[in-house]
Amino acid sequence: MDFDWIKIPYSLLTLFIVVNFGMLLGAFMQKIGARVGRRRGIPIYQNYVDLIKNYGLRSSITHGTMYYLGPVFRLSGGVGLLLFVPTIYGSEMFSNLSFAGDLILALYFVFFGTLGMALGAAESGHPHAAIGVTRGLQQVSTSELPFALAVFSVALQYQTLSVTDIVAAQQGGMQYWTVFTNPFAVAAAMLSFLGSMMRPPFDVVLAPQEIPIGPPTEYHSSYLALMQTNRAIFPIAKIVIYMNLFFGGAPSWPVFFLKVFLIYMISVFVGVCHPRFRVEQSIRWFLVWAVPLGVLSIVLV
Amino acid sequence: MKEELLKRWVKGPDGVEFEVEPLRDYYCEAPPTVMPAAYIKIVEDMFNWARAESIWILGFGTGCGAIEMRPLMTPRFDAYRYGVQWRPTPRQANLFIISGYLSTKTLKRAIRSYEQMQNPKYVIGLGSCTINGGMYWDSYNTIKRLDDYLPVDLYIAGCMPRPEALLAGFQDMKKLIRAGKGEGANKYAENFDWYKANQKKVIHDWDMPDYNW
Numbered sequence: 001m002d003f004d005w006i007k008i009p010y011s012l013l014t015l016f017i018v019v020n021f022g023m024l025l026g027a028f029m030q031k032i033g034a035r036v037g038r039r040r041g042i043p044i045y046q047n048y049v050d051l052i053k054n055y056g057l058r059s060s061i062t063h064g065t066m067y068y069l070g071p072v073f074r075l076s077g078g079v080g081l082l083l084f085v086p087t088i089y090g091s092e093m094f095s096n097l098s099f100a101g102d103l104i105l106a107l108y109f110v111f112f113g114t115l116g117m118a119l120g121a122a123e124s125g126h127p128h129a130a131i132g133v134t135r136g137l138q139q140v141s142t143s144e145l146p147f148a149l150a151v152f153s154v155a156l157q158y159q160t161l162s163v164t165d166i167v168a169a170q171q172g173g174m175q176y177w178t179v180f181t182n183p184f185a186v187a188a189a190m191l192s193f194l195g196s197m198m199r200p201p202f203d204v205v206l207a208p209q210e211i212p213i214g215p216p217t218e219y220h221s222s223y224l225a226l227m228q229t230n231r232a233i234f235p236i237a238k239i240v241i242y243m244n245l246f247f248g249g250a251p252s253w254p255v256f257f258l259k260v261f262l263i264y265m266i267s268v269f270v271g272v273c274h275p276r277f278r279v280e281q282s283i284r285w286f287l288v289w290a291v292p293l294g295v296l297s298i299v300l301v
Numbered sequence: 302m303k304e305e306l307l308k309r310w311v312k313g314p315d316g317v318e319f320e321v322e323p324l325r326d327y328y329c330e331a332p333p334t335v336m337p338a339a340y341i342k343i344v345e346d347m348f349n350w351a352r353a354e355s356i357w358i359l360g361f362g363t364g365c366g367a368i369e370m371r372p373l374m375t376p377r378f379d380a381y382r383y384g385v386q387w388r389p390t391p392r393q394a395n396l397f398i399i400s401g402y403l404s405t406k407t408l409k410r411a412i413r414s415y416e417q418m419q420n421p422k423y424v425i426g427l428g429s430c431t432i433n434g435g436m437y438w439d440s441y442n443t444i445k446r447l448d449d450y451l452p453v454d455l456y457i458a459g460c461m462p463r464p465e466a467l468l469a470g471f472q473d474m475k476k477l478i479r480a481g482k483g484e485g486a487n488k489y490a491e492n493f494d495w496y497k498a499n500q501k502k503v504i505h506d507w508d509m510p511d512y513n514w
Binding site: 034037038039040041042043046049050052053056057058059060061128212213216217218219220221224 | 329336337338339347348351352354355375376379381382384386388389390392393395419420421486
Protein backbone atom coordinates (compact mmCIF):
# COMPACT_ATOMS: atom_id res chain seq x y z
CA MET A 1 0.00 0.00 0.00
CA ASP A 2 1.44 3.35 -0.92
CA PHE A 3 0.75 6.22 1.41
CA ASP A 4 1.30 9.87 0.62
CA TRP A 5 3.17 11.27 3.60
CA ILE A 6 2.40 14.82 2.54
CA LYS A 7 -1.20 14.09 3.51
CA ILE A 8 -0.28 14.35 7.19
CA PRO A 9 0.75 18.04 7.22
CA TYR A 10 -2.19 18.80 4.91
CA SER A 11 -4.59 17.15 7.36
CA LEU A 12 -3.04 19.06 10.25
CA LEU A 13 -3.55 22.27 8.30
CA THR A 14 -7.22 21.39 7.81
CA LEU A 15 -7.50 20.69 11.51
CA PHE A 16 -5.88 24.02 12.39
CA ILE A 17 -8.22 25.98 10.13
CA VAL A 18 -11.28 24.15 11.43
CA VAL A 19 -10.36 24.57 15.11
CA ASN A 20 -9.96 28.32 14.75
CA PHE A 21 -13.05 28.64 12.58
CA GLY A 22 -15.01 26.56 15.09
CA MET A 23 -13.92 28.68 18.06
CA LEU A 24 -14.83 31.94 16.35
CA LEU A 25 -18.06 30.58 14.89
CA GLY A 26 -19.13 29.19 18.27
CA ALA A 27 -18.61 32.56 19.96
CA PHE A 28 -20.32 34.32 17.07
CA MET A 29 -23.36 32.06 17.38
CA GLN A 30 -23.47 32.71 21.12
CA LYS A 31 -23.39 36.42 20.36
CA ILE A 32 -26.31 36.04 17.97
CA GLY A 33 -28.21 34.20 20.70
CA ALA A 34 -27.36 36.99 23.16
CA ARG A 35 -28.50 39.68 20.72
CA VAL A 36 -31.84 37.92 20.41
CA GLY A 37 -32.08 38.23 24.20
CA ARG A 38 -31.06 41.92 23.89
CA ARG A 39 -27.66 41.35 25.46
CA ARG A 40 -24.24 42.11 24.04
CA GLY A 41 -22.94 38.64 24.78
CA ILE A 42 -19.40 37.34 25.17
CA PRO A 43 -16.48 38.89 23.27
CA ILE A 44 -15.69 37.08 20.01
CA TYR A 45 -12.32 35.86 21.38
CA GLN A 46 -13.76 34.60 24.69
CA ASN A 47 -13.44 30.91 23.76
CA TYR A 48 -9.67 31.26 23.31
CA VAL A 49 -9.29 32.94 26.71
CA ASP A 50 -11.38 30.25 28.41
CA LEU A 51 -9.23 27.60 26.76
CA ILE A 52 -5.94 29.17 27.89
CA LYS A 53 -7.36 29.67 31.37
CA ASN A 54 -8.40 26.04 31.66
CA TYR A 55 -5.06 24.74 30.40
CA GLY A 56 -3.38 27.15 32.82
CA LEU A 57 -5.10 25.97 36.00
CA ARG A 58 -2.52 24.64 38.42
CA SER A 59 -4.28 21.69 39.96
CA SER A 60 -6.40 18.91 38.59
CA ILE A 61 -7.58 15.68 40.12
CA THR A 62 -8.47 12.38 38.55
CA HIS A 63 -11.03 9.71 39.23
CA GLY A 64 -9.38 6.90 37.29
CA THR A 65 -8.29 5.77 33.85
CA MET A 66 -11.61 6.07 32.07
CA TYR A 67 -11.98 9.54 33.52
CA TYR A 68 -8.80 10.49 31.66
CA LEU A 69 -9.88 8.76 28.49
CA GLY A 70 -13.37 10.30 28.33
CA PRO A 71 -12.28 13.68 26.92
CA VAL A 72 -9.60 11.98 24.81
CA PHE A 73 -12.22 9.71 23.19
CA ARG A 74 -14.44 12.69 22.64
CA LEU A 75 -11.70 14.68 20.97
CA SER A 76 -10.61 11.76 18.81
CA GLY A 77 -14.25 11.33 17.78
CA GLY A 78 -14.35 14.91 16.55
CA VAL A 79 -10.93 14.82 14.87
CA GLY A 80 -11.60 11.42 13.30
CA LEU A 81 -14.92 12.59 11.94
CA LEU A 82 -13.23 15.58 10.39
CA LEU A 83 -10.23 13.81 8.93
CA PHE A 84 -11.96 10.87 7.28
CA VAL A 85 -14.25 12.91 5.05
CA PRO A 86 -13.10 15.26 2.29
CA THR A 87 -13.29 18.83 3.55
CA ILE A 88 -12.85 20.58 0.21
CA TYR A 89 -14.15 18.74 -2.85
CA GLY A 90 -11.70 18.28 -5.69
CA SER A 91 -8.73 19.56 -3.69
CA GLU A 92 -5.83 17.13 -3.37
CA MET A 93 -4.66 19.12 -0.35
CA PHE A 94 -7.81 19.05 1.74
CA SER A 95 -9.44 15.75 0.87
CA ASN A 96 -7.60 14.37 3.92
CA LEU A 97 -7.77 10.65 4.55
CA SER A 98 -11.05 9.93 2.77
CA PHE A 99 -11.42 6.50 1.17
CA ALA A 100 -14.04 4.33 -0.49
CA GLY A 101 -16.14 3.34 2.52
CA ASP A 102 -15.75 6.44 4.65
CA LEU A 103 -19.48 7.03 5.05
CA ILE A 104 -19.82 4.08 7.41
CA LEU A 105 -16.78 5.20 9.38
CA ALA A 106 -18.22 8.71 9.69
CA LEU A 107 -21.48 7.33 11.07
CA TYR A 108 -19.44 5.44 13.64
CA PHE A 109 -17.34 8.46 14.64
CA VAL A 110 -20.46 10.56 15.24
CA PHE A 111 -21.33 8.19 18.04
CA PHE A 112 -17.83 7.44 19.27
CA GLY A 113 -17.32 10.59 21.36
CA THR A 114 -20.62 10.20 23.14
CA LEU A 115 -19.74 6.66 24.16
CA GLY A 116 -16.33 7.72 25.46
CA MET A 117 -17.98 10.50 27.40
CA ALA A 118 -20.44 8.03 28.91
CA LEU A 119 -17.61 5.84 30.20
CA GLY A 120 -15.64 8.80 31.54
CA ALA A 121 -18.57 10.50 33.21
CA ALA A 122 -19.68 7.23 34.79
CA GLU A 123 -16.26 6.85 36.40
CA SER A 124 -16.33 10.38 37.79
CA GLY A 125 -18.85 9.02 40.26
CA HIS A 126 -21.01 12.09 40.44
CA PRO A 127 -24.74 11.28 40.37
CA HIS A 128 -25.48 14.29 38.19
CA ALA A 129 -22.96 13.04 35.62
CA ALA A 130 -24.62 9.62 35.53
CA ILE A 131 -28.07 11.15 35.07
CA GLY A 132 -26.75 13.52 32.40
CA VAL A 133 -25.07 10.72 30.47
CA THR A 134 -28.19 8.55 30.55
CA ARG A 135 -30.22 11.40 29.16
CA GLY A 136 -27.56 12.24 26.60
CA LEU A 137 -27.29 8.68 25.27
CA GLN A 138 -31.07 8.34 25.03
CA GLN A 139 -31.40 11.55 23.10
CA VAL A 140 -28.41 11.03 20.82
CA SER A 141 -29.50 7.47 19.98
CA THR A 142 -32.95 8.57 18.86
CA SER A 143 -31.68 11.60 17.00
CA GLU A 144 -29.12 9.42 15.19
CA LEU A 145 -31.89 7.13 13.92
CA PRO A 146 -33.33 9.49 11.27
CA PHE A 147 -29.79 10.51 10.28
CA ALA A 148 -28.79 6.89 9.73
CA LEU A 149 -31.94 6.30 7.66
CA ALA A 150 -31.17 9.40 5.59
CA VAL A 151 -27.59 8.25 5.04
CA PHE A 152 -28.76 4.81 3.86
CA SER A 153 -31.21 6.48 1.55
CA VAL A 154 -28.51 8.68 0.06
CA ALA A 155 -26.14 5.73 -0.28
CA LEU A 156 -28.85 3.79 -2.11
CA GLN A 157 -29.62 6.76 -4.32
CA TYR A 158 -26.01 7.17 -5.48
CA GLN A 159 -25.09 3.47 -5.18
CA THR A 160 -21.87 4.25 -3.27
CA LEU A 161 -20.49 4.48 0.25
CA SER A 162 -17.79 7.01 -0.58
CA VAL A 163 -18.45 10.60 0.43
CA THR A 164 -16.23 11.84 -2.38
CA ASP A 165 -18.34 10.02 -4.99
CA ILE A 166 -21.54 11.37 -3.46
CA VAL A 167 -20.19 14.92 -3.68
CA ALA A 168 -19.05 14.32 -7.24
CA ALA A 169 -22.55 13.18 -8.22
CA GLN A 170 -23.98 16.48 -6.95
CA GLN A 171 -21.79 18.78 -9.01
CA GLY A 172 -23.04 20.84 -11.93
CA GLY A 173 -25.58 23.14 -10.35
CA MET A 174 -27.92 23.52 -7.44
CA GLN A 175 -30.60 21.29 -8.99
CA TYR A 176 -28.31 18.25 -8.56
CA TRP A 177 -27.93 18.69 -4.79
CA THR A 178 -29.42 15.93 -2.69
CA VAL A 179 -31.66 18.47 -1.00
CA PHE A 180 -33.57 18.72 -4.32
CA THR A 181 -33.12 15.20 -5.64
CA ASN A 182 -34.00 13.47 -2.35
CA PRO A 183 -35.83 16.03 -0.19
CA PHE A 184 -37.31 13.58 2.32
CA ALA A 185 -33.90 12.20 3.31
CA VAL A 186 -32.56 15.72 3.80
CA ALA A 187 -35.60 16.72 5.85
CA ALA A 188 -35.14 13.74 8.15
CA ALA A 189 -31.42 14.43 8.46
CA MET A 190 -31.93 18.12 9.23
CA LEU A 191 -34.37 17.29 12.03
CA SER A 192 -31.75 14.92 13.40
CA PHE A 193 -29.17 17.70 13.00
CA LEU A 194 -31.15 19.89 15.40
CA GLY A 195 -30.92 17.12 17.98
CA SER A 196 -27.18 16.65 17.79
CA MET A 197 -26.04 20.29 17.93
CA MET A 198 -26.64 20.64 21.69
CA ARG A 199 -28.67 23.80 21.24
CA PRO A 200 -32.25 24.41 22.35
CA PRO A 201 -34.78 22.83 22.09
CA PHE A 202 -32.63 19.70 22.51
CA ASP A 203 -29.96 20.83 24.98
CA VAL A 204 -31.51 19.49 28.16
CA VAL A 205 -28.46 17.25 28.58
CA LEU A 206 -25.91 20.05 28.97
CA ALA A 207 -28.07 22.96 30.08
CA PRO A 208 -26.83 24.41 33.38
CA GLN A 209 -30.34 25.19 34.52
CA GLU A 210 -31.30 21.51 34.53
CA ILE A 211 -29.40 18.78 36.36
CA PRO A 212 -26.18 20.81 36.79
CA ILE A 213 -24.45 20.68 33.43
CA GLY A 214 -24.85 16.91 32.99
CA PRO A 215 -21.96 14.65 31.95
CA PRO A 216 -19.07 17.12 32.48
CA THR A 217 -20.06 17.93 36.10
CA GLU A 218 -16.77 16.62 37.46
CA TYR A 219 -14.55 17.69 34.57
CA HIS A 220 -12.24 20.65 35.11
CA SER A 221 -8.91 22.22 34.04
CA SER A 222 -7.21 20.40 31.16
CA TYR A 223 -9.94 17.75 30.87
CA LEU A 224 -12.50 20.46 30.32
CA ALA A 225 -10.15 22.27 27.94
CA LEU A 226 -9.90 19.12 25.79
CA MET A 227 -13.67 18.95 25.68
CA GLN A 228 -13.88 22.62 24.76
CA THR A 229 -11.52 22.00 21.86
CA ASN A 230 -13.79 19.21 20.75
CA ARG A 231 -16.79 21.49 21.03
CA ALA A 232 -15.12 23.72 18.48
CA ILE A 233 -14.28 20.86 16.10
CA PHE A 234 -17.24 18.52 16.37
CA PRO A 235 -20.08 20.76 15.11
CA ILE A 236 -17.97 21.81 12.14
CA ALA A 237 -17.03 18.21 11.36
CA LYS A 238 -20.64 17.19 11.56
CA ILE A 239 -21.71 20.06 9.32
CA VAL A 240 -19.01 19.07 6.82
CA ILE A 241 -20.69 15.68 6.49
CA TYR A 242 -24.10 17.28 6.02
CA MET A 243 -22.66 19.69 3.51
CA ASN A 244 -21.03 16.90 1.53
CA LEU A 245 -24.01 14.57 1.59
CA PHE A 246 -26.86 16.99 1.06
CA PHE A 247 -25.68 20.43 -0.04
CA GLY A 248 -23.23 19.72 -2.82
CA GLY A 249 -19.97 19.94 -0.87
CA ALA A 250 -17.60 22.90 -1.02
CA PRO A 251 -15.13 23.42 -3.87
CA SER A 252 -13.15 26.12 -1.99
CA TRP A 253 -12.63 27.56 1.50
CA PRO A 254 -14.88 30.67 1.10
CA VAL A 255 -17.76 28.47 -0.07
CA PHE A 256 -16.97 26.12 2.80
CA PHE A 257 -17.15 28.92 5.39
CA LEU A 258 -20.40 30.25 3.93
CA LYS A 259 -22.14 26.89 3.75
CA VAL A 260 -21.03 25.82 7.23
CA PHE A 261 -22.23 29.14 8.63
CA LEU A 262 -25.64 28.83 6.96
CA ILE A 263 -26.16 25.22 8.04
CA TYR A 264 -25.11 26.13 11.60
CA MET A 265 -27.56 29.04 11.49
CA ILE A 266 -30.46 26.63 10.98
CA SER A 267 -29.93 25.13 14.43
CA VAL A 268 -29.37 28.59 15.99
CA PHE A 269 -32.50 29.92 14.35
CA VAL A 270 -34.61 27.06 15.68
CA GLY A 271 -32.83 27.28 19.03
CA VAL A 272 -33.58 30.91 19.83
CA CYS A 273 -37.23 30.52 18.82
CA HIS A 274 -38.14 27.46 20.84
CA PRO A 275 -38.12 26.49 24.50
CA ARG A 276 -36.36 23.38 25.70
CA PHE A 277 -37.79 19.86 25.37
CA ARG A 278 -37.55 17.33 28.13
CA VAL A 279 -35.76 14.14 27.12
CA GLU A 280 -38.88 11.98 26.79
CA GLN A 281 -40.55 14.74 24.78
CA SER A 282 -37.62 15.04 22.39
CA ILE A 283 -37.44 11.26 21.94
CA ARG A 284 -41.12 11.17 21.06
CA TRP A 285 -40.64 14.13 18.75
CA PHE A 286 -37.84 12.40 16.83
CA LEU A 287 -39.77 9.14 16.57
CA VAL A 288 -43.00 10.80 15.45
CA TRP A 289 -41.68 13.41 13.03
CA ALA A 290 -38.18 12.53 11.88
CA VAL A 291 -38.12 8.72 11.62
CA PRO A 292 -41.18 8.40 9.29
CA LEU A 293 -39.54 10.93 6.96
CA GLY A 294 -36.40 8.80 6.90
CA VAL A 295 -38.38 5.62 6.19
CA LEU A 296 -40.31 7.40 3.47
CA SER A 297 -37.09 8.56 1.82
CA ILE A 298 -35.77 4.97 1.72
CA VAL A 299 -39.06 3.68 0.31
CA LEU A 300 -39.11 6.34 -2.41
CA VAL A 301 -35.51 5.66 -3.41
CA MET B 302 -22.03 12.30 63.96
CA LYS B 303 -24.96 11.09 61.90
CA GLU B 304 -25.65 7.39 61.85
CA GLU B 305 -25.21 6.96 58.11
CA LEU B 306 -21.69 8.42 58.35
CA LEU B 307 -20.43 5.87 60.88
CA LYS B 308 -18.17 2.96 59.99
CA ARG B 309 -20.20 -0.20 59.53
CA TRP B 310 -20.45 -3.58 57.81
CA VAL B 311 -22.90 -3.92 54.93
CA LYS B 312 -24.18 -7.08 53.28
CA GLY B 313 -24.37 -6.71 49.50
CA PRO B 314 -27.11 -8.24 47.34
CA ASP B 315 -24.71 -11.04 46.33
CA GLY B 316 -24.22 -12.04 49.96
CA VAL B 317 -20.71 -10.64 50.35
CA GLU B 318 -20.16 -8.59 53.48
CA PHE B 319 -17.94 -5.54 53.19
CA GLU B 320 -16.88 -2.62 55.34
CA VAL B 321 -18.20 0.86 54.61
CA GLU B 322 -16.64 3.97 56.07
CA PRO B 323 -18.27 6.94 54.31
CA LEU B 324 -15.82 9.56 55.54
CA ARG B 325 -12.85 7.63 54.18
CA ASP B 326 -14.32 5.91 51.14
CA TYR B 327 -15.74 8.90 49.33
CA TYR B 328 -13.23 11.64 50.07
CA CYS B 329 -9.55 12.26 49.70
CA GLU B 330 -7.91 13.26 52.94
CA ALA B 331 -4.73 14.71 51.52
CA PRO B 332 -4.32 18.31 52.66
CA PRO B 333 -3.98 21.04 50.03
CA THR B 334 -0.47 21.91 48.92
CA VAL B 335 1.06 25.14 47.74
CA MET B 336 1.10 25.15 43.94
CA PRO B 337 3.96 27.15 42.44
CA ALA B 338 3.42 29.48 39.53
CA ALA B 339 4.80 28.66 36.09
CA TYR B 340 8.60 28.92 35.99
CA ILE B 341 8.75 31.39 33.14
CA LYS B 342 7.35 34.77 34.04
CA ILE B 343 5.89 35.55 30.64
CA VAL B 344 3.91 32.28 30.69
CA GLU B 345 2.55 33.03 34.13
CA ASP B 346 1.65 36.53 32.98
CA MET B 347 -0.26 35.11 30.04
CA PHE B 348 -2.09 32.68 32.31
CA ASN B 349 -2.91 35.51 34.71
CA TRP B 350 -4.29 37.53 31.84
CA ALA B 351 -6.45 34.59 30.76
CA ARG B 352 -7.60 33.99 34.34
CA ALA B 353 -8.56 37.64 34.66
CA GLU B 354 -10.45 37.72 31.38
CA SER B 355 -12.31 34.48 31.98
CA ILE B 356 -13.77 34.51 35.48
CA TRP B 357 -16.13 31.62 36.10
CA ILE B 358 -18.34 32.13 39.12
CA LEU B 359 -19.71 29.36 41.26
CA GLY B 360 -23.47 29.82 41.23
CA PHE B 361 -23.91 29.38 44.97
CA GLY B 362 -25.95 32.09 46.69
CA THR B 363 -25.28 31.96 50.41
CA GLY B 364 -27.22 34.93 51.75
CA CYS B 365 -29.54 37.73 50.76
CA GLY B 366 -26.89 39.16 48.40
CA ALA B 367 -27.51 36.29 45.98
CA ILE B 368 -30.42 38.31 44.62
CA GLU B 369 -27.94 40.94 43.43
CA MET B 370 -26.03 38.41 41.32
CA ARG B 371 -28.97 37.30 39.18
CA PRO B 372 -29.54 40.64 37.40
CA LEU B 373 -25.96 40.45 36.14
CA MET B 374 -27.03 37.80 33.65
CA THR B 375 -29.91 39.88 32.31
CA PRO B 376 -29.80 42.38 29.42
CA ARG B 377 -29.60 45.35 31.78
CA PHE B 378 -26.21 44.49 33.30
CA ASP B 379 -24.96 41.60 31.13
CA ALA B 380 -21.73 40.59 32.87
CA TYR B 381 -20.94 38.12 30.06
CA ARG B 382 -19.42 40.92 28.01
CA TYR B 383 -16.64 41.20 30.65
CA GLY B 384 -15.80 37.52 30.39
CA VAL B 385 -17.72 36.66 33.56
CA GLN B 386 -19.73 33.46 33.37
CA TRP B 387 -21.63 31.28 35.81
CA ARG B 388 -20.80 27.63 36.27
CA PRO B 389 -23.12 25.25 38.10
CA THR B 390 -20.36 23.07 39.55
CA PRO B 391 -17.47 24.01 41.86
CA ARG B 392 -15.03 21.94 39.81
CA GLN B 393 -15.16 24.35 36.91
CA ALA B 394 -15.49 27.59 38.87
CA ASN B 395 -12.69 30.00 39.79
CA LEU B 396 -14.48 32.64 41.79
CA PHE B 397 -16.62 32.03 44.85
CA ILE B 398 -18.85 34.93 45.84
CA ILE B 399 -20.01 34.75 49.44
CA SER B 400 -23.11 36.85 49.03
CA GLY B 401 -24.02 38.35 52.37
CA TYR B 402 -24.38 36.76 55.80
CA LEU B 403 -23.09 33.24 56.25
CA SER B 404 -24.76 31.05 58.84
CA THR B 405 -22.59 28.36 60.38
CA LYS B 406 -24.72 25.74 58.66
CA THR B 407 -24.03 27.31 55.27
CA LEU B 408 -20.37 27.81 56.17
CA LYS B 409 -19.96 24.04 56.20
CA ARG B 410 -21.28 23.80 52.63
CA ALA B 411 -19.27 26.84 51.58
CA ILE B 412 -16.06 25.21 52.82
CA ARG B 413 -16.83 21.98 50.97
CA SER B 414 -17.57 23.87 47.77
CA TYR B 415 -14.46 26.02 48.13
CA GLU B 416 -12.20 23.02 48.64
CA GLN B 417 -13.56 21.33 45.53
CA MET B 418 -12.56 24.28 43.36
CA GLN B 419 -9.23 24.08 41.53
CA ASN B 420 -6.18 26.21 42.20
CA PRO B 421 -6.01 29.19 41.59
CA LYS B 422 -9.34 30.21 43.09
CA TYR B 423 -10.65 33.49 44.41
CA VAL B 424 -13.20 34.57 47.00
CA ILE B 425 -15.20 37.79 46.96
CA GLY B 426 -17.03 38.85 50.11
CA LEU B 427 -20.19 40.65 49.05
CA GLY B 428 -21.83 43.03 51.52
CA SER B 429 -21.05 44.25 55.00
CA CYS B 430 -21.95 40.97 56.67
CA THR B 431 -18.82 39.32 55.32
CA ILE B 432 -16.61 42.10 56.70
CA ASN B 433 -17.77 42.42 60.30
CA GLY B 434 -21.12 40.65 60.57
CA GLY B 435 -23.11 43.69 59.45
CA MET B 436 -26.60 43.77 60.86
CA TYR B 437 -26.10 40.23 62.13
CA TRP B 438 -23.14 41.24 64.31
CA ASP B 439 -24.71 39.84 67.50
CA SER B 440 -26.43 36.85 65.95
CA TYR B 441 -25.59 33.49 67.52
CA ASN B 442 -25.50 31.48 64.31
CA THR B 443 -23.73 33.62 61.73
CA ILE B 444 -20.01 34.19 61.33
CA LYS B 445 -18.63 37.72 61.72
CA ARG B 446 -15.40 37.88 59.72
CA LEU B 447 -15.33 35.79 56.60
CA ASP B 448 -11.56 36.20 56.31
CA ASP B 449 -11.07 33.98 59.36
CA TYR B 450 -12.58 30.99 57.57
CA LEU B 451 -11.77 31.39 53.88
CA PRO B 452 -9.04 33.53 52.27
CA VAL B 453 -10.89 36.56 50.87
CA ASP B 454 -9.36 38.41 47.94
CA LEU B 455 -11.78 41.30 47.73
CA TYR B 456 -14.63 42.82 49.69
CA ILE B 457 -17.52 44.73 48.17
CA ALA B 458 -19.03 46.85 50.94
CA GLY B 459 -22.67 47.83 51.23
CA CYS B 460 -25.95 46.49 52.52
CA MET B 461 -26.69 45.35 49.88
CA PRO B 462 -24.35 46.56 47.11
CA ARG B 463 -26.09 47.19 43.80
CA PRO B 464 -25.22 45.00 40.78
CA GLU B 465 -23.18 47.93 39.46
CA ALA B 466 -20.96 47.64 42.54
CA LEU B 467 -20.46 43.98 41.70
CA LEU B 468 -19.46 44.86 38.15
CA ALA B 469 -16.95 47.39 39.52
CA GLY B 470 -15.75 44.69 41.92
CA PHE B 471 -15.13 42.33 39.02
CA GLN B 472 -12.96 44.97 37.37
CA ASP B 473 -10.92 45.35 40.58
CA MET B 474 -10.67 41.58 40.86
CA LYS B 475 -9.31 41.45 37.31
CA LYS B 476 -6.60 43.97 38.24
CA LEU B 477 -5.64 41.86 41.27
CA ILE B 478 -5.45 38.66 39.25
CA ARG B 479 -3.48 40.25 36.46
CA ALA B 480 -0.98 41.63 38.98
CA GLY B 481 -0.50 38.06 40.27
CA LYS B 482 -2.06 38.82 43.64
CA GLY B 483 -4.89 36.30 43.42
CA GLU B 484 -3.08 33.65 45.43
CA GLY B 485 -5.87 32.83 47.90
CA ALA B 486 -5.62 29.10 47.29
CA ASN B 487 -1.93 29.02 48.22
CA LYS B 488 -2.61 31.19 51.26
CA TYR B 489 -5.25 28.69 52.33
CA ALA B 490 -2.83 25.82 51.87
CA GLU B 491 -0.05 27.59 53.81
CA ASN B 492 -2.25 28.48 56.78
CA PHE B 493 -4.36 25.37 56.53
CA ASP B 494 -4.19 24.49 60.25
CA TRP B 495 -5.18 27.98 61.29
CA TYR B 496 -8.20 28.04 58.95
CA LYS B 497 -9.29 24.57 60.03
CA ALA B 498 -9.02 25.51 63.72
CA ASN B 499 -11.17 28.58 63.10
CA GLN B 500 -13.71 26.60 61.13
CA LYS B 501 -13.97 23.91 63.76
CA LYS B 502 -14.46 26.54 66.44
CA VAL B 503 -17.82 27.56 64.99
CA ILE B 504 -18.97 24.33 63.31
CA HIS B 505 -19.87 22.09 66.19
CA ASP B 506 -21.26 19.09 64.29
CA TRP B 507 -18.15 18.53 62.19
CA ASP B 508 -19.08 15.36 60.30
CA MET B 509 -16.79 15.51 57.31
CA PRO B 510 -13.10 14.86 56.72
CA ASP B 511 -10.70 17.75 57.22
CA TYR B 512 -10.16 18.12 53.53
CA ASN B 513 -12.78 16.94 51.07
CA TRP B 514 -12.15 17.04 47.39
